[in-house]
Amino acid sequence: MxxxxxxxxxxxxxxxxxxxxxxxxxxxxxxxxxxSPRLSVPATVVARRRAHHYNGGTHTSSTSYYATFQFESGDRLELRLPWRDAGLIAEGDRGMLHFQGTRYLGFDRDSTV
Incomplete structure (x- = not known):
């Protein structure tokens, strides 16, 4: 029933x-x-991606941006980027990555490269 x-x-x-x-x-x-401690570590951007999220019920969408950073040790870390920084970071960029746990705080690109 x-x-x-x-x-x-x-x-x-x-x-x-x-x-x-x-x-x-x-x-x-x-x-x-x-x-987690706030860390500033030399890193290279080895990949970028974006993920689109669609909500068909309300016909809305959003986009999340991610970058994978490789440290001098060879370890990698993928972090979600704010939209305002996503267009400023390119694969191959080297610089100082600032992060806290899984939270992206910033990336200062080396100007000598």
Whole structure:
């Protein structure tokens, strides 16, 4: 037997659970970033990408920008960039990367290269 009220309650409960999980995950990452030291490390930009997010229900979209930085040790780190910095960074750029955990703080390109 189909109970419309039960379906609504179940949908609402799933929505609340997903909302709480996402909220807890974001708060945990924010807290870890705040507890991490602010670092400034020489790095090279080895890749860039952008991710498009579409919401068909409201016909809206957004774009996220990412850059992968390689350190002198060979380790790599991909960070999400603010839109204002995304167009200023190109693959092959060398400079000083400023970050805190997974939070991008800035990139000062070497002017001698």
């Amino acid at each position: 189909f109970f419309p009220a039960f379906g609504f309650d179940l949908f609402f409960l799933l929505f609340v659970i997903v909302f709480v999980v996402v909220l807890v995950r974001n708060l945990r990452e924010w807290s870890r970033n705040n507890a």
